[in-house]
Amino acid sequence: xxxxxxxxxxxxxxxxxxxxxxxxxxxxxxxxxxxxxxxxxxxxxxxxxxxxxxxxxxxxxxxxxxxxxxxxxxxxxxxxxxxxxxxxxxxxxxxxxxxxxxxxxxxxxxxxxxxxxxxxxxxxxxxxxxxxxxxxxxxxxxxxxxxxxxxxxxxxxxxxxxxxxxxxxxxxxxxxxxxxxxxxxxxxxxxxxxxxxxxxxxxxxxxxxxxxxxxxxxxxxxxxxxxxxxxxxxxxxxxxxxxxxxxxxxxxxxxxxxxxxxxxxxxxxxxxxxxxxxxxxxxxxxxxxxxxxxxxxxxxxxxxxxxxxxxxxxxxxxxxxxxxxxxxxxxxxxxxxxxxxxxxxxxxxxxxxxxxxxxxxxxxxxxxxxxxxxxxxxxxxxxxxxxxxxxxxxxxxxxxxxxxxxxxxxxxx
Numbered sequence: 001x002x003x004x005x006x007x008x009x010x011x012x013x014x015x016x017x018x019x020x021x022x023x024x025x026x027x028x029x030x031x032x033x034x035x036x037x038x039x040x041x042x043x044x045x046x047x048x049x050x051x052x053x054x055x056x057x058x059x060x061x062x063x064x065x066x067x068x069x070x071x072x073x074x075x076x077x078x079x080x081x082x083x084x085x086x087x088x089x090x091x092x093x094x095x096x097x098x099x100x101x102x103x104x105x106x107x108x109x110x111x112x113x114x115x116x117x118x119x120x121x122x123x124x125x126x127x128x129x130x131x132x133x134x135x136x137x138x139x140x141x142x143x144x145x146x147x148x149x150x151x152x153x154x155x156x157x158x159x160x161x162x163x164x165x166x167x168x169x170x171x172x173x174x175x176x177x178x179x180x181x182x183x184x185x186x187x188x189x190x191x192x193x194x195x196x197x198x199x200x201x202x203x204x205x206x207x208x209x210x211x212x213x214x215x216x217x218x219x220x221x222x223x224x225x226x227x228x229x230x231x232x233x234x235x236x237x238x239x240x241x242x243x244x245x246x247x248x249x250x251x252x253x254x255x256x257x258x259x260x261x262x263x264x265x266x267x268x269x270x271x272x273x274x275x276x277x278x279x280x281x282x283x284x285x286x287x288x289x290x291x292x293x294x295x296x297x298x299x300x301x302x303x304x305x306x307x308x309x310x311x312x313x314x315x316x317x318x319x320x321x322x323x324x325x326x327x328x329x330x331x332x333x334x335x336x337x338x339x340x341x342x343x344x345x346x347x348x349x350x351x352x353x354x355x356x357x358x359x360x361x362x363x364x365x366x367x368x369x370x371x372x373x374x375x376x377x378x379x380x381x382x383x384x385x386x387x388x389x390x391x392x393x394x395x396x397x398x399x400x401x402x403x404x405x406x407x408x409x410x411x412x413x
Contacts, residue, residue, distance in 0.1 A: 285388030
């Protein structure tokens with residue numbers, strides 16, 4: 001077993017025993033599960049020479065011996081499917097998809113496999129940093145846990161990035177396996193450029209769910225790093241109330257530009273939300289809710305709900321409205337599923353639904369939700385027309401700090 005840090009910087013001697021230079025990097029082929037070392041990069045003055053693995057007689061922590069003369073070595077050039085362990089992996093932040101967290105590669109473990117040498121794990125321990133600066137002997141005195149914290153190479157599936165600014169490259173298929181809340185926590189630990197790179201790699205729906213899980217302080221920063229088209233597409237996939245909150249935190253010119261790029265109907269909904277005071281029921285509500293007319297049967301209402309479900313915030317409550325969208329009543333999903341299928345909605349709906357006006361303040365909204373144990377509260381205008389609903393998670397946002405909110409079960413978030 002070797003650690004990369006114990007090899008870098010040591011002397012490399014050629015077939016005549018002459019100093020060929022110092023070991024600057026180790027190149028591996030990424031096609032294998034545990035990448036095989038293909039080339040050693042040797043620094044000789046201002047040159048970077050490539051020594052193919054078949055020219056290496058021995059590689060030890062004390063140095064490297066080649067079977068060829070240094071004069072025969074060519075300049076190193078990047079090849080496809082190759083990765084520089086020092087230049088592209090060491091000190092890089094990557095995702096441990098098994099542990100669902102962001103890790104920093106402090107060292108890399110290599111192991112012999114027959115005539116080959118392979119990368120088998122990354123060391124994320126603090127002791128690895130001390131090892132790299134030559135303090136491995138005092139590691140037990142300087143850290144509580146001097147043992148390496150090794151993560152199997154196959155669990156950190158990474159690939160090379162051509163961008164020096166963006167140090168994180170995570171395969172889309174791996175990130176999509178994580179819950180959006182886990183991806184959000186990972187994104188919080190990245191630089192703005194890295195955060196944008198992650199979102200560029202995500203599927204649209206996963207990216208939208210992840211954005212909604214992020215701390216508000218990071219959401220606007222993320223949007224500022226994305227191109228207008230990508231930012232507009234992302235906002236188009238989040239709920240209208242969250243999109244309105246995000247746009248309200250952006251400069252007016254950028255917000256207007258993003259709205260102009262969005263779907264017309266979605267942009268209209270968001271503009272309506274932005275027209276209300278930020279702390280009013282109108283400013284808090286979402287415009288995505290389920291409705292049915294009073295004359296349909298329970299069975300017909302279920303079919304209507306199936307059609308609406310992908311576009312609504314919650315299906316716990318279904319609001320009964322007339323042709324002018326005036327609120328007539330409310331039914332619960334439980335009622336809808338338990339009554340006979342031929343029964344008309346008007347016969348079992350609650351005809352006195354609790355609601356608030358568009359201008360109601362935060363305190364009134366939260367008090368109403370708490371007093372009547374509601375999961376959602378409809379918001380109506382002076383004529384009784386429904387404009388949206390305030391869900392319980394929106395109410396929790398108003399009264400609980402983010403740190404406390406994260407302790408709640410996901411059903412309330």
